[in-house]
Amino acid sequence: MPETLADTAARPRDAVRIAAQDDVAVALRALESGEDVEVDGQSVRLRDAIGAGHKFAVTPIAQGAPVRRYRAPIGVATRDIAVGEHVHTHNVATALVGERAYAFAGPQAGAETRAPAPARSFRGYVRPDGTVGTRNELWILPTVGCVGRLGERLAQRAGNAPGVDGVHAFNHPFGCSQLGADLDGTAAIIASLALNPNAGGVLLLGLGCESNQLDALLERIPPERRTRLRILRAQSEGDEFAAGEALIAELMGLMATDRREEVPLSKLRLGVKCGGSDAMSGLTANPLIGLMADAVTQAGGAAILTEIPEVFGAETLLLERAANQEVFDKLSELVNAFKRYFLDHGEPVSENPSPGNIAGGITTLEEKSLGAVQKGGLAPIHDVIGYGERMSLSQSPGGLTVLEGPGNDAVSTTALAAAGATITLFSTGRGTPLGSPVPTVKIASNHSLAERKPGWIDFDAALALDIGMEAAAAALLDRIVAIASGEPARNESNDERAIGIWKRGVTL
CATH class of the missing domain: 3.40.50 (Rossmann fold)
Known part of the structure; x- marks a missing residue:
């Protein structure tokens, strides 16, 4: 794993090189051409102006040689690069290719670790399945873009309620005119969002004729997780707005008793x-x-x-x-x-x-x-x-x-x-x-x-x-x-x- 600033002492500097194996250093401020910059105790005279965040060579790099940062190649030099030169897209190119074969060497017994952090806790909402939310929000999730604005209007009208951190609708343009794996991906995302612990209540909002059908979507959600979930088929309602408001009020009533409690990190x-x-x-x-x-x-x-x-x-x-x-x-x-x-x-x-x-x-x-x-x-x-x-x-x-x-x-x-x-x-x-x-x-x-x-x-x-x-x-x-x-x-x-x-x- 590359070293980071976590391995170095914090001190004022103009540039930093992550590891001794690196060919480049990164400017921490805008540097001028001709300026002398100290890098790891070595003075480097800059041949170019270097913008903050940009790299310059601290060792000579031959054309075709790998250019190293983080102790690893970040590309190859497209021409010879002298110490103090700006190193960027004008003289470095990617070396990436397509698929590769990888071999498993076994679990790394000597893998790097860090000392455990001190025990911490936060105040979250504990759900019946043991998961913990950082918010207690009511989410309106449209199955299809046709009812996305309806969801947003319902959220805007919902107002505040005790115990509810907010009501939010998540509009999107998909859920119809999709096929196969593409449609499946849309359905999977919507169903999985409905199961996020931050959603203390969920209104699944459908149109009725879309490809991403509500009944099929509901099957992706375990029965025990449906107690805080309601569904609305807009085409089946005479007044879909009033029906949606009633379902939101019902969910808010269930969420009103939710309280934060101290839980471990x-x-x-x-x-x-x-x-x-x-x-x-x-x-x-x-x-x-x-x-x-x-x-x-x-x-x-x-x-x-x-x-x-x-x-x-x-x-x-x-x-x-x-x-x-x-x-x-x-x-x-x-x-x-x-x-x-x-x-x-x-x-x-x-x-x-x-x-x-x-x-x-x-x-x-x-x-x-x-x-x-x-x-x-x-x-x-x-x-x-x-x-x-x-x-x-x-x-x-x-x-x-x-x-x-x-x-x-x-x-x-x-x-x-x-x-x-x-x-x-x-x-x-x-x-x-x-x-x-x-x-x-x-x-x-x-x-x-x-x-x-x-x-x-x-x-x-x-x-x-x-x-x-x-x-x-x-x-x-x-x-x-x-x-x-x-x-x-x-x-x-x-x-x-x-x-x-x-x-x-x-x-x-």
Whole structure:
């Protein structure tokens, strides 16, 4: 596993190199051409101006040689690169190819671990099945886009009620004109969202003639989980609005007696995600999220990692943590299947990073992935689940679950909530207001973003550069506990809640 700032002392600096094996350092501020910069006790004279978050060479790199960051190749040099030169897309190219064969070496007896965090608790809503919600909300889930606006209107009119943290409708354009696995994915996501512990009550809202039929959807939900669920078929009602309001009032009456109670951190289901990343994400925010994943899993809780295309080039780091052969085989097949998904559509597997990522200093998908996988911490991988599936705590006690899903922010945060995440940590270097059905905690990778967008950002991970990773981790865990106990995340304060469904098939 690559080293991070957690392994270094916090001290003022202009640039940082993660490991002695690395060929590059990352500028922590804008640097001028001709400036002398100290890196690991060595003075490097810059040949180019280097933007904050961008890289420069600290060793000579020959054309065709691998360029290393995080102790691993992030691509190959397309020409000779001298010490002090800017290292980016103009002189480095990806080395990623398609599918690969992987071999299981057995559970890693010497795998890295971290010391357990102090015991913590939060105030959550305990559900009859033993799961715990961080919110007690009423969710309106349309089966089809035709009634999406009806759901939103019902939510707007619902008002407040004792014991209910909010009423939210999650509109989407799908549920009809879909076939086969594509339709199945939509149904799976809606049904799994209905089972999230943050939903103290659920109204399944259908039209009547859609492909995503309510009766078939209801069969995906165990009978014992239907006591807080109501269904509305809009075409069958003379006044669908009045019928919906009556069902919402009924659910609110059931939810009125729900109360928060103190529960251990082991009851938290933590989703981890990144979006609008920059080169600082892999130095500050993602390692910090990894520490949070370890704190939760070491307490006996569970963490969920997705965005499979953003592990390409770093997948071996995850495969080394597979708990057994079965998990290894499922994970390696998932990675290769996602590569086939790209290739079958005539797209290269390396069509990433985004323009914003590149502007922020990320050069290749390998570099992006090596930073991104740090969000999963060091916990063993106990399970691999498909898109729309729910995490099983019995299969993943104190471990990491890997979830099939793309990198798209709306789609992947929705998939995390459907899998059972009750709070999601979302790192960002460029910034985004996006929120999912569950609290979506935005963690800035740099001071500039946190200062410019305080209405979007919940935590400034660049504090790790000032006070050290351990102190920053303690502060972030305090923030997570507060949000899990009811303090609103920025996305909730801004009423930024939405879902995105992965559309993979034809449209009729």
